Amino acid sequence: MTTIHLEETPHLTYVLRLADSALVLSHRLSEWCGHAPMLEEDLALANIALDLLGQARLLYEHAAALEGRGRSEDDLAYLRDAPQFKNLLICELPRGDFAFTVVRQTLVSAFFHPYWQLARGSTDRTLAAIAEKAEKEVAYHLRHAGAWLVRLGDGTEESRRRTLEALDTLWPYTGELFEVDAVGEAMIEAGIAPDPASIRPVFEDTLDRLLADAELARPSAAWMQTGGLRGVHTEHLGHMLAVMQHLPRAYPGARW
Amino acid sequence: MAEQPMPLWEVFIRSRTGLAHRHVGSVHAADAEMALQAARDTYTRRGEGLSIWVVPSAAITASDPAEKGPLFEPTASKIYRHPSFYEIPEEVGHM
Amino acid sequence: MYSQALNERIEGPRVVEDPAKLAAFQARIDAEERIEPNDWMPEAYRRTLVRQIGQHAHSEVVGMLPEGNWITRAPSLRRKAALLAKVQDEGGHGLYLYAAAETLGVSREELYEQLLAGKAKYSSIFNYPTLTWADIGCIGWLVDGAAIMNQIPLCRTSYGPYARAMIRICKEESFHQRQGYEIMLTLCRGTAEQKAMAQDALNRWWWPSLMMFGPPDSESQHTEQSMRWKIKRFTNDELRQKFVDATVPQGLYLGLTFPDPELRFDETTGHWRFGPIDWSEFKRVLAGQGPCNRERLAARRKAHEEGAWVREAALAHAAKKRARERAQRIAAE
Numbered sequence: 001m002t003t004i005h006l007e008e009t010p011h012l013t014y015v016l017r018l019a020d021s022a023l024v025l026s027h028r029l030s031e032w033c034g035h036a037p038m039l040e041e042d043l044a045l046a047n048i049a050l051d052l053l054g055q056a057r058l059l060y061e062h063a064a065a066l067e068g069r070g071r072s073e074d075d076l077a078y079l080r081d082a083p084q085f086k087n088l089l090i091c092e093l094p095r096g097d098f099a100f101t102v103v104r105q106t107l108v109s110a111f112f113h114p115y116w117q118l119a120r121g122s123t124d125r126t127l128a129a130i131a132e133k134a135e136k137e138v139a140y141h142l143r144h145a146g147a148w149l150v151r152l153g154d155g156t157e158e159s160r161r162r163t164l165e166a167l168d169t170l171w172p173y174t175g176e177l178f179e180v181d182a183v184g185e186a187m188i189e190a191g192i193a194p195d196p197a198s199i200r201p202v203f204e205d206t207l208d209r210l211l212a213d214a215e216l217a218r219p220s221a222a223w224m225q226t227g228g229l230r231g232v233h234t235e236h237l238g239h240m241l242a243v244m245q246h247l248p249r250a251y252p253g254a255r256w
Numbered sequence: 257m258a259e260q261p262m263p264l265w266e267v268f269i270r271s272r273t274g275l276a277h278r279h280v281g282s283v284h285a286a287d288a289e290m291a292l293q294a295a296r297d298t299y300t301r302r303g304e305g306l307s308i309w310v311v312p313s314a315a316i317t318a319s320d321p322a323e324k325g326p327l328f329e330p331t332a333s334k335i336y337r338h339p340s341f342y343e344i345p346e347e348v349g350h351m
Numbered sequence: 352m353y354s355q356a357l358n359e360r361i362e363g364p365r366v367v368e369d370p371a372k373l374a375a376f377q378a379r380i381d382a383e384e385r386i387e388p389n390d391w392m393p394e395a396y397r398r399t400l401v402r403q404i405g406q407h408a409h410s411e412v413v414g415m416l417p418e419g420n421w422i423t424r425a426p427s428l429r430r431k432a433a434l435l436a437k438v439q440d441e442g443g444h445g446l447y448l449y450a451a452a453e454t455l456g457v458s459r460e461e462l463y464e465q466l467l468a469g470k471a472k473y474s475s476i477f478n479y480p481t482l483t484w485a486d487i488g489c490i491g492w493l494v495d496g497a498a499i500m501n502q503i504p505l506c507r508t509s510y511g512p513y514a515r516a517m518i519r520i521c522k523e524e525s526f527h528q529r530q531g532y533e534i535m536l537t538l539c540r541g542t543a544e545q546k547a548m549a550q551d552a553l554n555r556w557w558w559p560s561l562m563m564f565g566p567p568d569s570e571s572q573h574t575e576q577s578m579r580w581k582i583k584r585f586t587n588d589e590l591r592q593k594f595v596d597a598t599v600p601q602g603l604y605l606g607l608t609f610p611d612p613e614l615r616f617d618e619t620t621g622h623w624r625f626g627p628i629d630w631s632e633f634k635r636v637l638a639g640q641g642p643c644n645r646e647r648l649a650a651r652r653k654a655h656e657e658g659a660w661v662r663e664a665a666l667a668h669a670a671k672k673r674a675r676e677r678a679q680r681i682a683a684e
Contacts, residue, residue, distance in 0.1 A: 023428075030422050030431075033438050034415035035650070037658025038262065039446045040283055040294035042415070046439035047297050050432060057428050074427045098661045140296075147289050154671060155664025162660070247426035247484055254542050256426035256484070256534075259659070260666055261460050264453065281519070282450040284459060286665035287672065298443055302523070321390045 002252070004071070004079045010186040012066045013086060014193060015127070016076070017183075017229055019059030020087035023077060024237070025108065026052035027244060031095045041098075044144060048105065051137040055130065062126045078248040082231075082238045089228040090173035092237040099152055099162035103170050105145035106210065111177045113138045114202040118194035127192065146210045153214025160216075168219055175224025177203070183229075264313040265291040267298075269305035277309050285310075366394035380581050385511035388454040396580055397455055400510050402471075403582065404452040405462045409473035411445035413466075413647050417481045418490055426484060433530050434487065440523050447516040454512045467652050475633060476559050478641030485538055485545075485552035491531015493553075493560040493598065499528060500594045501564070509581040532601065539605045546606075553602065554610045561625070562633045564591040570630075592622055599623045 006012065029049035036042040060073035090108060095101055116138055119131035152159040178196040180188070187193035204218075211218055227233060247256065262284040268277035280299050285291035291310040299305065319327055335341050344351055372391055379386065386392055418438050425431035449459040465471035476494055481487065502524070505517040538549040565587040568574060577583040585593075599616075602609060613626030635641065 027423060030435050033422055033435060034412075034419035034442070035654040035657075037654070037661035038284065039412065039442050039449070040285065040290075040298065041658075041661075042442040043301075043439055043446070044293065044297040046435055046442070047301065050435055050439075053428065053432050053435070057432075060428070077428055078426075098658065144293055144297075147293065151286070151290075151665050151668040152661070155668040156660065158660045159664030159667075243423050246424055251542065251544060254545055256430060256537060256541075259460050259464075259662070261458050262662060262666065264450075281447055281516070282453070283446070286662075286669040290665060290669075298446060301439075301443070318389060321387065 002079075003081045003084075004075060005084070006067055006071075006076075006080075007069075009066070010183040011124070011190075011192065012063055013183050014187045015059055015063045015066060017086040017088075019056050019063055019076070020085045021091045022052045022059060023056035024085070024087045024240070025091035025104075026050075026056060027240060028091065028093075028095045029101070029105075032101065037098055045101070048141050048144070051134075051141070055134050055137070058130045058133075062130070065126075074248070078245045082233055082241055084231060085228075085233065085237060085241070086231060087228055087237075088173070088176050089225055089234055090170060090176065092228070092234060092240060093170075093173070094236055096166065097162060098148075099159065100166040100169070102145050102148040102152060103163060103166040105141060106149045107170060107174055107207070108177075109138050109142035109145055110206040110210075111174075111199060111203050113142050113206075114199045115194060115196075118198065122193070123191035142206070146206075149210050150213040153211070153216045163214070164216065167216065171219040172221045172223060172225045176226055176228055179226065179229060181229060262286060265295070265310045266313050266316060267291075267295040268309040268311070269295075269299055270307040271305055272303075277307065280304075282313060283310070368393050368395075377579070380509050380579075383581075384509075385514065386509050387511045395576075396582075399577065399580070399582060400513065401452055401455050401457050401462075404448055404455075404513055405457070405465065406472050406474075408445045408448035408452060408462065409466045409471055410477065411441045411448060413473045413477045413651060414494075415441045415445075416647055416650055417477055417479070417643070418487060420481050421484065421487050424484070425487075430534070433526075437491070437527055437530060440527070443523070444516075444520045447519060448513075451510075451512040451516040463655065467648070467655060469639070469648060472637065474563060475636040475641065476563050477647060478636050478644045479555070479559055480643050482555075483548050483552060485535070485548040486556070488531050488534030488538060488549065489552040489556040491527055491529075492535050492601070493531075493556050494563070495524060495527040495531060496598060497560050497563045497594050499524060500590050500597075504584040504590075507581075507584060535605055535607075539607065549605065550607050553607050557610050558628065558632075559636075561591055561595070561628055562630075562636075564588075564594065566630065566633070567628075595623045595625055596621075 006016075008016070026049045029045050029052065032045045033042060033049070036045055056077070057073050060076045063076060064071045064073065088108075090104060093100075093104070096104075113135065116131045116135035120128055120135060122128040122131065149163065152163045154160075178200060180196060184193065184196075188195045207218060248254070263286065264282055265285055266282050267280050269280050270277045283291055283294040283298055285294050288310060292308060295308050295310050300308070331337075373393060376386075376391065376393060376396075386396075415438050418434065418441070422431065422435050422438060425434050449462060452462060453459060462471070466473070481490070499521065502517055502521050506514055506521055508514045508517065535549055538545040565571060568586045568588045571587060574583065574586055578586070599609065599614065611626045613624070615624055616622075617624050636644070639645075
């Protein structure tokens with residue numbers, strides 16, 4: 001089937017952003033399955049990937065319902081091209097080494113844990129129900145990734161160097177977590193979305209605590225990356241989608 | 257060069273049914289928090305548990321199978337510890 | 352799954368065992384008692400188990416690779432979740448099995464070293480490539496189907512920790528074969544191209560699946576000892592026949608044909624008779640000359656080597672933390 005284009009309202013765009021971020025990050029984590037540093041970690045990363053995939057599916061279902069044109073979760077995941085994806089850039093960066101994965105998961109979870117806690121009070125009742133489930137899942141992701149962050153920061157010279165490098169690379173992508181555009185404003189106004197500004201102190205506090213344990217300092221990047229929310233991505237997303245969407249694209253209309 | 261071994265931990269899980277913690281297997285981990293998380297990620301993927309204990313395998317002291325006789329056989333003759341040892345007339349009812 | 356290991360000669364110095372102990376051991380086995388880690392056991396029993404459980408564990412973790420090859424390309428979110436959960440399960444099963452082997456006094460690191468050095472074997476089936484999505488269906492349906500045939504009797508194997516690991520594994524694997532068959536069914540009910548994809552996969556996976564049960568009984572002289580010790584409870588040929596009898600009707604229901612012109616139902620015995628297996632292919636693949644042997648081992652080595660600094664860091668942090676806590680305690684005293 002050819003690429004679909006949704007008629008996006010701010011509400012739909014907002015839910016798609018959450019769904020796309022969850023799916024894309026889940027995909028990156030799933031690339032570890034069978035290749036992790038030890039078996040226990042193969043299992044742990046797959047669990048996180050499965051949690052995020054579950055969140056993505058609920059969010060796509062919600063988005064499809066908001067659009068109201070009878071599309072499925074798979075239509076939304078497999079038949080939109082990169083410019084229509086609205087995920088955070090931090091989620092699409094290639095999996096990198098284990099330090100990169102740990103730092104990314106810590107940063108994203110440190111934001112999404114308080115995010116989902118607040119979203120439980122959303123006036124969008126479906127979103128509030130998803131938040132109820134996601135909040136517990138992400139609390140564990142944060143605990144798991146955070147413990148590894150401390151281990152790697154404090155571990156050996158090599159693990160510390162790799163962690164610092166990852167932190168340095170990823171930090172400029174954290175600005176997007178707090179970006180509020182017209183869509184975001186409308187959602188905050190309607191009580192559908194929490195205001196990221198209210199999340200920032202919790203996010204920073206969590207990070208500072210973990211970084212102190214890891215004896216690392218919070219980077220002070222003067223500039224931040226942006227674009228994902230508008231569909232302007234890194235070069236990596238196109239490749240990821242080419243792989244992910246290959247079958248439904250190659251056999252239009254087939255059921256799997 | 258042989259790699260430094262990652263310590264082994266024994267995992268015990270208390271299930272939903274309210275029974276005591278039961279040994280379910282083991283995991284490798286460098287520290288207790290890592291062992292606890294590995295146990296959670298390995299042994300509770302299908303909603304098996306409500307509580308986890310992890311214990312360094314090296315901390316377990318086990319009885320010697322060769323001493324099975326002196327340790328466990330003497331109790332076999334103490335049948336008066338079992339309710340079926342006592343005779344109660346049927347008319348008395350369940351006791 | 353992976354009873355191929357059962358048929359190998361076990362090397363190592365010959366140990367002369369005390370005949371009285373041997374007789375008592377055999378009596379326990381005959382009485383269906385479970386042998387536990389600290390119990391006395393003949394050295395050959397221990398070696399056979401270490402070898403077999405190790406190979407079983409290796410098969411699980413190498414087995415993550417051919418299916419893992421399709422996690423990023425699963426054609427729907429539902430399939431993606433099921434496949435990721437399934438491959439994760441294989442990792443879990445490897446973990447349980449390594450732990451069972453460790454109760455026999457060999458560490459996971461040692462076993463893993465043997466695998467990476469190419470000294471330990473794993474099931475030959477995982478040296479075949481997964482070329483299309485239908486291969487994921489076939490692996491679930493045939494490979495896991497064959498595995499279940501092998502693993503269910505292993506739940507009653509004489510060594511306690513192995514039997515307990517197998518019980519857990521069998522329980523968890525119950526969804527794996529259904530997952531695969533459902534993929535095949537969807538393809539066979541789909542477009543002509545999809546059905547052709549399913550047929551092609553069956554053509555490639557059928558014979559390697561039959562080889563999973565190991566060489567014919569006539570060529571596997573070690574079966575007898577393993578049967579006496581109740582490590583193994585059915586012969587290779589018995590299990591293979593059970594698998595064929597269960598699987599052929601499932602394939603016919605899909606509307607597929609089997610790549611065996613001699614396959615026919617024998618009314619008198621009630622069994623499906625199949626043509627000769629190409630054992631030279633089996634031996635070649637087991638000896639390292641399969642399509643993916645090198646890639647599979649290279650992938651395992653790469654993951655292990657790239658993970659070395661992570662494991663080292665975890666151990667270093669744990670040691671530092673213990674030292675800091677000790678110093679604090681001393682300072683407080």
